[in-house]
Amino acid sequence: MSKTHNKKRNTALLYEFLVKTISSALVENDKKKSSTALRILRRHFKPGTQLYKEFRLFNALVKTSVSSEAVTNTIINEARAAAQQADMKQLDREKSLLIRNINHMLRDDNFYDQPVSEYRTFATIQTLLNEWRKSPGTADIESLAKYEEQLRSWLLTEKKATEHVLSDDTPGESRLLMKVMMKKLNEKYSASLNTDQKEIIRSYAFSAANDDLTTIKRKLTEIKDELLNSIDGYVDQHSESEYIVKKLKEAKDNIVLENLENIDDSTVSRFMLYSSLRHELIDGDGENK
């Protein structure tokens, strides 16, 4: 990438670094760090700011996929025009302030070293935006051509729709928190979670982000009812297996008493186990006893 590219002044990278910091802090239960990073993100990427406008432009270029080379030229021309409309002085000020707040408020030595899978693309786009904004005659034509060609190939590449944290939604707290939590949890556990467990996490994240337990309560009630039915069904069919039947009945007595008025992390972790149990009870595969 260009020698002039500075990751600390790359809008999309700063956004990604903040999102990754929020997600890892959430998973590590470091509420102070996650809320600080979230506060920084909300403050600096709010609609109307130059940073937000540049972030949107980034987002459009990163997410767009086209099949025609002619269309890529149109997109690049539009992006160039949009980039040149930015208030450069204000954008620089906003970036400096954002970097200062990141350094002073988060105090994380590794903040700028977090891996970002599309680092090269982000670097190419930021370099292009910077080059496009230069005064006529001062741009490095050779580099410009090279980066535009790279952007053209990127636009022609088919994208995996679900992999971007970058979103064109307003980065409101609720939606962002939910997206971040889901992304992190999916990355970490997607191979080992069953469908219901993924749904529990999704519902819990949604409820937590909206401060409304209705969604998670409904999901847990559904799992509870289905599990009780599954236990009854298994016990009816396996009455000869005294050891396991006795334990299932004991578990059922406990599950019946589950109170879903106060749902917290421990309730959710218990229901993750209930979901595993239900999955095992009803799963016909591997039925070797």
Add this chain to the structure above:
Amino acid sequence: MKDLRLLNSYEVFDYTPSMIKESREKNEGKVIMKGILQKADTLNQNGRIYPLEILQREIRNYQKFIAENRALGELDHPDSSVVNLKNVSHVIKEAYLDGGIVYGTVELLDTPSGKILQSLVESGVKLGISSRGVGSTKKQGDYHVVQDDFQLICWDYVSEPSTPGAFMLPEGKRIQSSELQKVFNKSDRIDRILNDIFINKGVK
């Protein structure tokens, strides 16, 4: 995908011919021996450490095998996670943890391998007992710590290593998770989850 390996431990199983004779007299001819099966949080001869909480969980899960009289073991470790009935020599009648040590009561069977085992014990041959399980390990300094995905399969009788470290194997045989389906049946898997639920609820 986790890198699951066949993992073994090793403990000397101390017994004298006179103790065997006494056991036969007390138990209508059966050879029933008590001893140490395994130690938690201790570096074993394979360079591995089994954390206490993992052994606690596995001993809890193993109770179903004991209750259903299928806590079988073989004479010598096979290169498989599946207990081969043809080579079964003993059955574990009891296993419990006390002070980080797994104690067990083992009955030697009258199977071909069991008879060889009985003969070896009565001749005063020093034997060891070794757990067989599947899981991953993580290197910490000079040793490997057994990770949370460990699942105990059984304990086998093995010959005592002549030199310390003779059992040292950097890595056991790689095991596919599908192979575990043959070791643990559906009700075993249900039991494991139930145990986790009871622990989570603070029951038992």
